[in-house]
Amino acid sequence: MKIYLHKDDSGHGPFTIGELNERVETGEFSPGDFACHDGKNWVRVDEVPGFSPVEGTKARPGEESSVPSSLSHLGRKEPKAHQLVFLGTGSEFFGVWITNTFLTLCTLGIYSAWAKVRQINYFYGNTLLDGSSFSFVANPISILKGRLIALVFFGAYLYFQTVDPLISIWIMLAVLPFVPLLVVRSMRFRMQNTEFRGLRFNFSGSVRKSYGVYLGGLILSYITAGILFPWWECQKKQFLLGNLKYGSANFRSLPQVGAFYKCAGICLLASIGGFVLLMVVAMGVGAIFPMGSGSGSDIIPLVLGLLFYLFIGVMAAYWYTFTTNHVVEVTSLPSVAFQSRMLTGEVLGLWITNILLLAVTIGLATPWVMVRNARYRISRTTVLAEDLDSFVAGQVERTSALGEELGETIDLDIGI
Amino acid sequence: MKSEIGGKYHYSGSSRSSEAKMICTQGEFRVLDEEGKQLAGARSREVKVSSRLGSVPRMVRFPDRSCFETPDNDGLDEWLKASGRGSGILSVLEGKLRYVLLLGLATILLLWAFVAYGIPSLAKVAAHQLPRDFLDEASDFTLETLDDLVLEPSELEEDRRKEIRSLVDATFPWKAETDYQLLFRRGGEDLGANAFALPNGVIVFTDELVGLLESDEEILAVFAHEYGHVVERHSLRQFLQDSAVTVLSFLIIGEATDTLQEALNALPAIFLHGAYSREFETHADDYAFRMLSEAGLSPKSLGDALRRLEEEHGMGDDMQYFSTHPPTEERIRRANEAEWLP
Incomplete structure (x- = not known):
């Protein structure tokens, strides 16, 4: 029996049962850590067959807290931790991507709808939860229709951007009232075509509610000069995640407004500190190399610009990591909870290496970048479930892809 | 040709799932549980099979909306070929190094031709x-x-x-x-x-x-x-x-x-x-x-x-x-x- 262990966000092993017992005895692992012995499921170490607890190594009291509080309503039964696994590789996906790109070029873009379905399926199909994969079953024709309409709109926007920027701004403003509608349609399309174990997901958020959250929130955070922005972000996440459905089961999502404000507060303080630091550095450098002194003085604005961009990157990575982790942990399905353990440093490292990879290879590294993003995000997510078998199908009304394609065109950021 | 393919059977109308195997006899696909009891079955042209995509597990969908998920791409393709259904040209193009390199080269050439000649003449x-x-x-x-x-x-x-x-x-x-x-x-x-x-x-x-x-x-x-x-x-x-x-x-x-x-x-x-x-x-x-x-x-x-x-x-x-x-x-x-x- 080969046993793999998961502790502190990294994998260990394989070990035999004897080695496992020894390592628990030495305190390297504890009975509360997660282990996989059948190649499929993650269970607690003390549930591994043949594990013989030695005195003094019983689960420490603090160990239970690794199960998030949202599971407390689940009852007595101990949930199993299923580490989400991503099996795709950059080199394999390169084949898919280059074929998609080639056919898209050959057909003047028409194939892009089929390419999209194939690409999403590569990522869904390689995402394994409890040994089963996800699949994307959208009809490419529907995507193609949506893309054609979006293209007309995008063309008009681009045209007026060069001819008369004022009109292009009016076009954007004219679209703004439809954003909440697009969000709902786009989520419905995406979710209704996502399948796990033959059962579809769905999105039940109403258009009316969406207007309240998106338009109401936008107006409120605008007139309060951004003070309500963290609250608005929280509302949006709650709307998007709390209205998901798997079969007939509803997701629940209760993000804490306080957590968003805490995160925003830290970003704000760091920004002030960073700005002061940057000014000091700029003045110091300016004193050493006065402007126009020749050697090296051209480089200074560039370096300062890069530092500024890096600083923005750190803030964005922190905000993204913190809010995503939080939002995932407060979301649940009946008898299922989720955990996300991303780290700001790792996310930032991922972003920087991705930009370098894309720049150095003039875009050819795209498949690797996409796989790296997916692998990181997925490997940091754990699903804690008592039972994944008991969900049943619900009613589904079909939705067209227009919302999704228009939404992508105007760069609607619905990231969940 | 394999006599059976291992995988998971997903029941119709729920997320219930169990270990199962699929056999192919006389042009009919049948899913059996571990004791050999039939869970689903249909003629090969009645089932929908998702197209091959890298090493992504395949879905065999039955008319009763249940499905069989298997990572055994090669085994399944052999059966499909025997019943006169190809596995599609896409996975062949995507999967073989020489085709991928060829397509990569063709794509770069095409992209260049497009940017240098195609787009300008269409725009004209x-x-x-x-x-x-x-x-x-x-x-x-x-x-x-x-x-x-x-x-x-x-x-x-x-x-x-x-x-x-x-x-x-x-x-x-x-x-x-x-x-x-x-x-x-x-x-x-x-x-x-x-x-x-x-x-x-x-x-x-x-x-x-x-x-x-x-x-x-x-x-x-x-x-x-x-x-x-x-x-x-x-x-x-x-x-x-x-x-x-x-x-x-x-x-x-x-x-x-x-x-x-x-x-x-x-x-x-x-x-x-x-x-x-x-x-x-x-x-x-x-x-x-x-x-x-x-x-x-x-x-x-x-x-x-x-x-x-x-x-x-x-x-x-x-x-x-x-x-x-x-x-x-x-x-x-x-x-x-x-x-x-x-």
Whole structure:
């Protein structure tokens, strides 16, 4: 029996049962850590067959807290931790991507709808939860229709951007009232075509509610000069995640407004500190190399610009990591909870290496970048479930892809 | 051929799932549980099989909406082949190193052909199809915006304007091919000595330009260059080509770029904008050389005008890749070498 262990966000092993017992005895692992012995499921170490607890190594009291509080309503039964696994590789996906790109070029873009379905399926199909994969079953024709309409709109926007920027701004403003509608349609399309174990997901958020959250929130955070922005972000996440459905089961999502404000507060303080630091550095450098002194003085604005961009990157990575982790942990399905353990440093490292990879290879590294993003995000997510078998199908009304394609065109950021 | 394939059976109407195996007998797919009891079955042409995609597990969907998920791609493909269904050409193309390399090479060539020839020639056709009204409206907008933001009314004497207009009319009597309208404005600090053309045939000279150019030949040469832009509809084509590149880069790398990386999407369009523009400038120069020599004037006068403009603006050549105009030296050399039959 080969046993793999998961502790502190990294994998260990394989070990035999004897080695496992020894390592628990030495305190390297504890009975509360997660282990996989059948190649499929993650269970607690003390549930591994043949594990013989030695005195003094019983689960420490603090160990239970690794199960998030949202599971407390689940009852007595101990949930199993299923580490989400991503099996795709950059080199394999390169084949898919280059074929998609080639056919898209050959057909003047028409194939892009089929390419999209194939690409999403590569990522869904390689995402394994409890040994089963996800699949994307959208009809490419529907995507193609949506893309054609979006293209007309995008063309008009681009045209007026060069001819008369004022009109292009009016076009954007004219679209703004439809954003909440697009969000709902786009989520419905995406979710209704996502399948796990033959059962579809769905999105039940109403258009009316969406207007309240998106338009109401936008107006409120605008007139309060951004003070309500963290609250608005929280509302949006709650709307998007709390209205998901798997079969007939509803997701629940209760993000804490306080957590968003805490995160925003830290970003704000760091920004002030960073700005002061940057000014000091700029003045110091300016004193050493006065402007126009020749050697090296051209480089200074560039370096300062890069530092500024890096600083923005750190803030964005922190905000993204913190809010995503939080939002995932407060979301649940009946008898299922989720955990996300991303780290700001790792996310930032991922972003920087991705930009370098894309720049150095003039875009050819795209498949690797996409796989790296997916692998990181997925490997940091754990699903804690008592039972994944008991969900049943619900009613589904079909939705067209227009919302999704228009939404992508105007760069609607619905990231969940 | 395998006698059975292992996988998971997903029951219809719920997320219930169990370990199972599938067998294929006499053109019929049947799913059995571990004790050999049949869970689902259908004739091979009644089941829907998801297409092969890397090592992604395949779904065999039965008419009762239950499905069988298996990672055994090869085993399944053998069965499908035996029952007369191929596994599709896509997975073959995607999966074999030699095809992938070939496709990669073909894609790069195609991309180059597209950017260098495909997009420009499509844009050319499209630009000449656009109706007159559309050009007028677009041009009026541009001129109004420029008038509001940059340009000021001309302070040139009425006589001088008339003089230049009649000079142009007298020199190029065949200009009726495409309408034009010569306007004058003050360029101010932003534009200085400059000239530009709008898609509907409006050509604008700044007062500073008229003051800078010393001979009638030079004025006619600059006019001919701008007239070349009008006849060939360069500004429209530039716009169409830039848009096509933007759409293309979104289609290809758009999915890989999130948040901060999105800035990368705009790079191809920024790079190619300059390249396309330089090509248009060269074409407009060529047009001007022809026009001048047909009117019995020397193409060299365009070179002289360019020399004066460069001395006025003092542009360096260090940002060649982003520049919208070819190096002036090169343009002057071409003007001097242009054929001229006096």
